[in-house]
Amino acid sequence: MDPTTSHVFHRHLRQTYPVAVAGDGPYLIASDGRRYLDGSGGAAVSCLGHGHPAIVAAVREQVATLEYAHTSFMTSEPAEALADDLIGHAPAGLSHVYFVSGGSEGVEAALKMAVQYHAERGRPQKTRVVARWQSYHGNTLGALSAGGNRWRRAQFASLLLDISHIAECYEYRGRREGESVTAYGQRMADELEAEIQRQGADHVAAFIAEPVVGATMGAVPAVPGYLKRIREICDRHDVLLILDEVMCGMGRTGTLHACEQDGVAPDIEIVAKGLGAGYQPIGAVLVHGRIVDAIRSGSGFFQHGHTYLGHPVACAAALAVQREIRPLLPQVRAHGERLHALLQQRLGGHPNVGDLRGRGLFRGIELVADRASKAPFDPAQRLHAAVKREAMARGLMVYPMGGTIDGQRGDHVLLAPPFIVADAELDAIVERLAAAVDAATAAARRARDVPSV
Ligand SMILES: Cc1ncc(COP(=O)(O)O)c(C=O)c1O
Helix, strand or coil, X not given: CCCCCCCCCCCCCCCCCCCEEEEEECEEEECCCCEEEECCHHHHCCCCCECCHHHHHHXXXXXXXXXXXXXXXXXXXXXXXXXXXXXXXXXCCEEEEEEECCHHHHHHHHHHHXXXXXXXXXXXXXXXXXXXXXXXXXXXXXXXXXXXXXXXXXXCHHHCCCCEEECCCCHHHHCCCCCCHHHHHHHHHHHHHHHHHHHCHHHEEEEEECCEECCCCCCEECCCCHHHHHHHHHHHCCCEEEEECCCCCCCCCCCCCHHHHHCXXXXXEEEXXXXXXXXXXXXXXXXXXXXXXXXXXXXXXXXXXXXXXXXXXXXXXXXXXXXXXXXXXXHHHHHHHHHHHHHHHHHCCCCCEEEEEEECCEEEEEECCECCXXXXXXXXXXXXXXXXXXXXXXXXXXXXXXXXXXXXXCEEEEECCCCCCCHHHHHHHHHHHHHHHHHHHHHHHHHHHCCCC
């Protein structure tokens, strides 16, 4: 689409975008007939690929039956059925679902819910939230305040809430020489306790984190034991644990909830992308029974709300998606292993690949200028943008991002292919990605090595 004639306020106003006209399993098809292999499900959204007949049918049927009913007047069958379904497969203790329309809305609701929970129990001073640097929680102001990407925050600093941040759990760069993985995890988790003590436990309402950090770091899981220690610290100080599984949840890492692999259950969990798989905009906040009980026996209502909460068509789509996803989980794990092995084979020895990481079909590749020192490329080179461009030129969609280390420095590529991907398509994703990485890094090396005059 020509950026000079389009009236859409595109993400980048000087860029020309292909026009997507159709989807076909793991492919998106553009108006010029080109087929793009969707190696990242957009931004880890399209976990069932495109044009899935069962989901399309569920949406059609629901929109023809009941398109909308405002939740302050009525509930709806799809919302009730989806909540039953989600709670039937939720981490221990989560009993209710607050529906929203996406990830950021979910984060906003979770933060308010945590503060209201403490107020309902006679602790109105417990209002502060702790989050982690380098996390991403969304772009609305509350979610951006919780997020730890310094570049995203900087321009809007004057609008942000006063949320404090502890260091991220980032083994590749953070673990000291000679330090065991376990000791590293405990050291990082203990930062939470120090921060709670610094603020006074009486003032801290909640801690929010992504179990596997997605967009801003590139599929970085916490090390074993980290989240368990975080859970203990939260319990010790009556601080709610909010897990943001907007990107890593709903099967993406090989288990329905990413936190299952860490052996912890949160007090509040936010899910979104894989919930509706892109067939409808929907997010959900899964809430522990004791939070619901405190609000029910206190004021009786959560002081929040949006027009499209529990939208019947979105809920019907998400219910159909969930029924498709669960039987695919073993496949996600097997494909995930295969994807990791292929990446290792093709890129493991690449001079500019520093780290390959992730879980299930959620994989990250961190690019570096020098493997030994882990030095990143100069951010001015915008290596991540070049990888995206080179991949698109090869008919592949992946999700690269810069600022991996501190919001400014570092580049990574995120892969999140659909769960229905076939072996040959995984091969093609890795082949095309490797060619794109080769081309982009070679150009960046050449540019770096040209002496400035
Ligand atoms: C972990 C996480 N939380 C929240 C969000 C925000 O979701 P949305 O873009 O649907 O508002 C995202 C989006 O990428 C995310 O990855």
